[in-house]
Amino acid sequence: MHEWALAEGVITTAARFAEENGLTSVTEVVVMVGELQQVEHEVLHFAFDQLKTPLFKNAEFVLKTQPAKFKCRNCGHLWNFKAEGMTEEVSEAIHFVPEMAHVYIKCSQCGSPDFEVMEGRGVWLATIKGVRKTE
Amino acid sequence: MGRVIAVSSGKGGVGKSMVATTLALNLVKKGLKVGLLDLDFTSPSTHVILAVKGLYPEEEYGILPPLAHGLRYMSIVHYSLDEPAPLRGEDVSNAIIELLAITRWGELDILILDMPPGIGDATLDTLRLVPRIEYIVVTTPSVVAFQSVKRLLLLLLDLKIPVIGVLENMVMTRSSYIEDKVKGLGLKYLGAIDYDEGLEASIGEPAKLMKTGFSKGVAELARSLA
Numbered sequence: 001m002h003e004w005a006l007a008e009g010v011i012t013t014a015a016r017f018a019e020e021n022g023l024t025s026v027t028e029v030v031v032m033v034g035e036l037q038q039v040e041h042e043v044l045h046f047a048f049d050q051l052k053t054p055l056f057k058n059a060e061f062v063l064k065t066q067p068a069k070f071k072c073r074n075c076g077h078l079w080n081f082k083a084e085g086m087t088e089e090v091s092e093a094i095h096f097v098p099e100m101a102h103v104y105i106k107c108s109q110c111g112s113p114d115f116e117v118m119e120g121r122g123v124w125l126a127t128i129k130g131v132r133k134t135e
Numbered sequence: 136m137g138r139v140i141a142v143s144s145g146k147g148g149v150g151k152s153m154v155a156t157t158l159a160l161n162l163v164k165k166g167l168k169v170g171l172l173d174l175d176f177t178s179p180s181t182h183v184i185l186a187v188k189g190l191y192p193e194e195e196y197g198i199l200p201p202l203a204h205g206l207r208y209m210s211i212v213h214y215s216l217d218e219p220a221p222l223r224g225e226d227v228s229n230a231i232i233e234l235l236a237i238t239r240w241g242e243l244d245i246l247i248l249d250m251p252p253g254i255g256d257a258t259l260d261t262l263r264l265v266p267r268i269e270y271i272v273v274t275t276p277s278v279v280a281f282q283s284v285k286r287l288l289l290l291l292l293d294l295k296i297p298v299i300g301v302l303e304n305m306v307m308t309r310s311s312y313i314e315d316k317v318k319g320l321g322l323k324y325l326g327a328i329d330y331d332e333g334l335e336a337s338i339g340e341p342a343k344l345m346k347t348g349f350s351k352g353v354a355e356l357a358r359s360l361a
Contacts (some may be wrong), residue, residue, distance in 0.1 A: 092214075
């Protein structure tokens with residue numbers, strides 16, 4: 001998913017969570033970034049900086065990468081995503097639509113395109129730290 | 136965003152992509168701002184009809200559908216490069232969500248969705264995610280085609296999705312069978328388009344396509360939507 005739209009999604013979700021939990025100020029947001037889409041951390045940071053609302057003015061955005069792991073549905077083989085050797089075209093295609101992994105990547109054991117992305121797809125909120133107003 | 140119109144059918148091979156593409160082109164001819172989104176991820180066809188090659192969406196806070204023959208055009212082939220994309224249901228759903236979320240259409244009068252046939256993931260996701268969706272359903276005169284179409288129509292009626300009507304395509308011998316069935320469901324019969332022998336030769340040449348009898352038939356539908 002694209003960095004900007006992505007960042008918007010994270011901020012919206014984080015804001016909703018903060019609200020639901022009575023946080024008046026957020027101090028830390030940990031975001032997990034799946035390796036598959038090779039999302040650029042700097043671009044994400046920039047987007048967070050531009051999009052953050054006053055609730056997040058003191059927040060540190062921490063980005064952690066989750067390695068991508070695949071499991072073949074055909075033969076059961078488990079293997080890790082390797083970005084090396086991928087052309088820019090293929091990289092970009094997967095960057096925008098991660099399901100394109102099934103077009104360009106095959107099971108390294110049996111060659112099937114029928115595999116499951118077990119880990120490392122998408123971008124999601126891991127933890128939020130903040131300050132609760134105490135009466 | 137103006138109207139969002141899904142062109143769908145119960146089965147493949149009834150001419151849905153031809154109708155969607157030709158309808159979009161006819162609407163452009165009428166001066167409207169039109170988008171065409173090919174939602175058939177495992178079997179895309181509109182790029183073949185339009186002979187789109189080497190178009191790539193620019194990235195700007197999302198992705199911008201490139202212009203093809205006056206249409207804002209988005210298809211999975213921009214990313215799959217027309218290689219086989221064997222996708223399971225959940226993957227199709229995720230890919231649809233991805234494209235719908237990151238595509239920036241700009242101001243459009245009409246967005247046409249070329250749907251894959253049937254009532255599977257793409258249909259269910261579009262119904263879930265596209266708020267003001269309307270349907271044009273395509274069938275051939277065959278009883279077999281219409282049985283599948285009927286199932287789609289019943290689903291749409293049940294969910295109270297607006298159905299603009301049913302278009303009968305590839306008609307060889309005129310009969311009122313389809314018209315009667317459609318009206319029997321309380322829906323609008325959009326007309327019959329005769330089987331056009333010259334149509335196949337026009338695939339890949341939109342200018343030629345616009346001159347076919349098929350296109351004239353679709354133009355009538357475009358007139359009612361413009």
